[in-house]
Amino acid sequence: MTFVNEAIVDISGLTKTFGTTRALDRLDLTVTRGEVHGFLGPNGAGKSTTIRVLLGMLRKDSGEVRLFGGDPWRDAAHLHRRLAYVPGDVNLWPNLTGGQVIDLLGRLRGGLDEERRHGLVERFELDPTKKGRSYSKGNRQKVALVAALASDVDLLVLDEPTSGLDPIMESVFTEYVEQFRAGGGTVLLSSHILAEVERLCDRVSIIRSGRRVETGTLADLRHLTRTSVVAELARPVTGLAELPGVHDLDVQGERAIFEVDTVRIDEAVGLLHRAGIRSLTATPPTLEELFLRHYGDEIPAADPEREADGS
């Protein structure tokens, strides 16, 4: 067993159907030790279903699912002692205080770090003496987060963990996740908050309609997308329209506006250069554009060649 690229989560070809709906369709997902892996996709893409299969709540139809090298369906409880899970929508028992829930979940997981528990309650400004029914959504989320982050585990499985948290609490969360990673921990983070993803994640996987459509580092993903170019030239450019990878070309005399696949940028700029560049603006895609492109409708079928290798 090597510890460099050891897969903590290793899913390949996972299919899960509910009745006639195919929630997961040959999904692949790999999370290696020590990384924070962003798990992204539009609502209903199958993120939560994947996590629930991974936790042994749902039984897979076909495919391979390994968690810490074990079978999450058969050895669920045994494997669960090494992870902590925070669902996107935390439901608490109306009569149990937040503090009681933290202890309950922590002890069932095999113990809490008392010092960290104390620190987390303080940093999250959580009142642990309030009953579950009187917590707001954000506070219910904090209860589950404290219970998870104070546990001594190897893996955090977080399903949109910061929904309902204010920005200050969100940054407290980020800080603890970074600490956790610095200590050698692994994180699977499903999230819609792009700033959070950008700050925390080493790699991301984007899924749509139950299939992975993209995986890699954020830099890799950026590489796969288009750059917007605006150029003022000495004379009209030629050959740009014929260049593969150029889109939405708009030439007005000496001015050219277009988008180009980032892998083709060198050739495009070469053509511009021949026409004499007076000014050039090249804007890399923002994360939002990146995700909108993947979340939106105009997406080609997954093409294995396009999937960047994250290693």
Next chain:
Amino acid sequence: MTGTGRFLVAFLRRDRWHYLWWALGATLLYYSQAVSVKGLYTTQAEFDRAAASMQDNTAFIAMAGPARALNTIGGQVMWQASAFGAVVVGLMSMFLVGRHTRVEEESGRDELLRASAVSRHASLTAALVGSLLANVLVGALVAVSLVSFPLDRADSVAVGVGLALCGWVFTGAALVAAQLTSSTRGMYAVSGAVIAVVYALRAIGDVGDPVLSWLSPIGWYQAMHPYSGLRWGPALLLLGLAAAASGAAYALFGRRDFGGGVWAARPGPDRAEPSLTTALGFAWWLQRASIIGWTGGIALLGLAYGSIGDDVGTLIGDSSGSQDVFVQGGGSLVDGFYAVAIAVIALVGAGFTVSSALRPHSEEESGRVEVLLATGLTRRRWLLAQVVVTIAGTLLVLAGGGLGLGVGFGLVTGDGGRIGPFLLDTVGYVAPSLVLAGLARLLYGVLPRWAYLAWAGLGLGVLMVFFGPLLRLPGWLQGLSPYHHLALVPAEPFRWLPFVALLLVAGALTAVGLVGFGRRDLR
């Protein structure tokens, strides 16, 4: 009072079906008494005899109210329906007020509404007026139905007016409770306790010191004496108390914060005691309140049956149909009566058993199981802990019923010797009840969508116990009910074979359910 009218219209729209069903229910309660009393006795002499035996029965008086003019249809209607009718309007008022006060505040919707251009009291006033109107509707329908029966016009109107005024008092009480507590649950607990105390005061007063009945609004309602010398004075008491309570609610409303109550929400422990954080400890904690409540309630039911004592014959009367029910097991009428009483207690107690066995289902539906099972807790241990608590709870509930029965019997007859036997006889019903629990487990584990069908099992048990022998239903049909196989103790001697067999069936059903739960998707 800007905005009150708009709120009121919105509330009335939202509640229109509630209004209708509560009003129809209450009307049916009164009207059906009139119909059934009229159909029951063919001659006035027969009616007089029945009335004479009823008016000496302390248990009945404690349950219904002071016995007046029981040999008239009107007197019977007032006696049998008024106390329960008052409880019905009490519950209706509590829920209607709760819906538009605490529930709205807890959900945050009220905040949204209050932030618009309305006066501070608008939603409170609308909730008050809405509930008052609902009670007027109930009272009016009851009065109209009784006048049309036909019963005396003025007295029938008084029955309706008194009922509506009782509802007004409970509306005021619920409105006060909504200001005192800071949660919907707390508000319902306080309002429910007020209804219970008001009912209990008149029960104790009616059989003992009449002063206590005069401390109870239900007592005032019954003191209006419709159909037996109507007087309107007590109605003024009801009106006065309703006004005072509503006024108090307004005063309290001004003194509390939005979302809070006059009584601050009590903080709980910030750490969990070790006993809570084991599978079994947690399952027990989850159901503790329900077990205590059911045990107490069933003990009271047992007490009520037991307090009939050995004076069973006069109560049942000479109707051959009812005699048949009680002597079906052979043996004496007293033993036959208590055999049925114990079966009834067991069937009511099975309500706890089925709801307890379905608790894992509601936990799963509300999404709280997932977090638990994502820890080191296995599915099997989690569910087994729930099974253990259901068994223990069922034993406790049945023991409570048997003990109540024995103690009630002992208090009335002075014979405490039956406490032990009654207790054992009742607890023996644990076997068929656990078969129902097993059915619930099986459905939950294998077909969770159909888990609530376990209630049908209890329904079948109830039908077979009451109607199986009377309707001479075929043996196989009666045999479907787990209750059919047990000896009707104490009318028949206890038999071990069916007892053990039922336990084995319960165990097998539970085992299949456990295996099924281990193999299916969580929902």
